[in-house]
Amino acid sequence: MNIFLKLYLNFNYTVSMILFLIGLYTIISKSNLIKKLIGLNIMETSVFLFFISIGAVKGGRAPILEGTASQVQYVNPLPQALILTGIVVAVSTTALALSLIIKIYEHCGTIEAEKLKEMEEGR
Amino acid sequence: MKNKIFNQAIIITGLLAFALLSLSAVAEMPRFGDPNNPPNLHVVDRYLEKGEEEAGCKNVVTDIILNYRGYDTMGEVTVIFTALCAALAILKRENFYTSFSLLDTSPNKTSIVVRTIIALMFPLIFLFGLYVILHGEDTPGGGFQGGTVIAASLILFILVFGFRYTLNKLSPKFREFFESMAPLSFFLVGSLSLIIGLEFLSYMLPIFSEGYRLEVARLLLSFIEIGIGVGGAAIFTSLFFSMQREEK
Numbered sequence: 523m524n525i526f527l528k529l530y531l532n533f534n535y536t537v538s539m540i541l542f543l544i545g546l547y548t549i550i551s552k553s554n555l556i557k558k559l560i561g562l563n564i565m566e567t568s569v570f571l572f573f574i575s576i577g578a579v580k581g582g583r584a585p586i587l588e589g590t591a592s593q594v595q596y597v598n599p600l601p602q603a604l605i606l607t608g609i610v611v612a613v614s615t616t617a618l619a620l621s622l623i624i625k626i627y628e629h630c631g632t633i634e635a636e637k638l639k640e641m642e643e644g645r
Numbered sequence: 646m647k648n649k650i651f652n653q654a655i656i657i658t659g660l661l662a663f664a665l666l667s668l669s670a671v672a673e674m675p676r677f678g679d680p681n682n683p684p685n686l687h688v689v690d691r692y693l694e695k696g697e698e699e700a701g702c703k704n705v706v707t708d709i710i711l712n713y714r715g716y717d718t719m720g721e722v723t724v725i726f727t728a729l730c731a732a733l734a735i736l737k738r739e740n741f742y743t744s745f746s747l748l749d750t751s752p753n754k755t756s757i758v759v760r761t762i763i764a765l766m767f768p769l770i771f772l773f774g775l776y777v778i779l780h781g782e783d784t785p786g787g788g789f790q791g792g793t794v795i796a797a798s799l800i801l802f803i804l805v806f807g808f809r810y811t812l813n814k815l816s817p818k819f820r821e822f823f824e825s826m827a828p829l830s831f832f833l834v835g836s837l838s839l840i841i842g843l844e845f846l847s848y849m850l851p852i853f854s855e856g857y858r859l860e861v862a863r864l865l866l867s868f869i870e871i872g873i874g875v876g877g878a879a880i881f882t883s884l885f886f887s888m889q890r891e892e893k
Contacts, residue, residue: 525672543664550656575677579678579685586703586704586785598685606787617732617884618728621736
């Protein structure tokens with residue numbers, strides 16, 4: 523089968539990989555620390571999208587049980603529960619990184635990684 | 646300058662190679678949305694069939710995060726609490742006399758339209774957050790989601806009415822009590838089952854008769870949900886407060 527058709531059929535996975543690459547590019551190529559942090563958050567979001575998509579079922583309902591209806595097709599609740607954990611950890615790391623960036627700015631007066639490196643070498 | 650272009654070329658080549666690998670891997674994965682995908686075949690049937698009678702909630706996601714994988718969630722709650730502790734160790738708590746938001750120092754106050762709308766909407770958003778926390782067992786939602794909604798409404802309030810006005814209402818002493826609520830509620834419920842002689846964090850307590858056991862489990866679950874929700878809201882608000890800086 524044509525690879526583009528395969529990629530289209532796995533649309534969510536493809537998009538999450540592209541998001542991951544965007545985030546990785548931002549982290550590597552940008553010098554501003556806040557931009558790097560935004561790239562990290564984009565990468566995290568792509569992983570969340572990938573995980574949730576793994577548990578999706580076409581035509582499935584949200585996993586909230588309704589009485590005796592055993593014929594209903596539910597989506598997989600396990601990735602959703604795991605990603606809830608992941609989101610909270612991502613928020614925690616973002617908060618910690620932001621507070622470190624605030625402290626760096628107060629101390630050095632800049633948040634450009636290249637200038638910080640120059641300052642360190644000049645010392 | 647030449648060095649910079651060379652760097653960019655290396656980065657783009659590396660990323661293109663990574664893209665080629667990852668996209669060809671993704672194309673060969675099982676089809677999206679297929680009910681017979683490998684992740685849908687193993688433990689999930691057990692959760693969907695027996696979740697309600699074993700764990701006590703209709704919402705299977707709540708069953709999994711609080712009952713089947715309760716230790717995991719306890720660790721996670723400790724992670725956000727630790728993040729707050731670390732951020733406060735780096736930044737210190739906000740100081741009423743030295744820190745302002747831009748709004749407190751600027752000569753122009755927020756427009757009256759924004760103030761009126763937020764004054765009307767704030768109680769409704771807050772109430773919606775409480776609803777999401779309290780109905781986490783039977784409807785989509787739960788402690789973390791509702792806590793985030795409450796924290797968002799409080800942050801909106803700070804942004805519109807200014808830092809000092811809000812700090813008068815929500816003093817650090819007042820928030821301190823709520824910040825540790827999330828891990829504490831887990832440890833309280835966990836030690837309750839330890840005292841009776843069961844494993845840590847088991848909800849089905851045998852001292853109650855068969856009919857009431859599930860009800861008690863539901864009560865304990867909603868106790869933890871409230872703890873997580875209120876604790877999470879307090880933690881996010883405190884993080885926002887501590888990041889306020891003096892305008893120079």
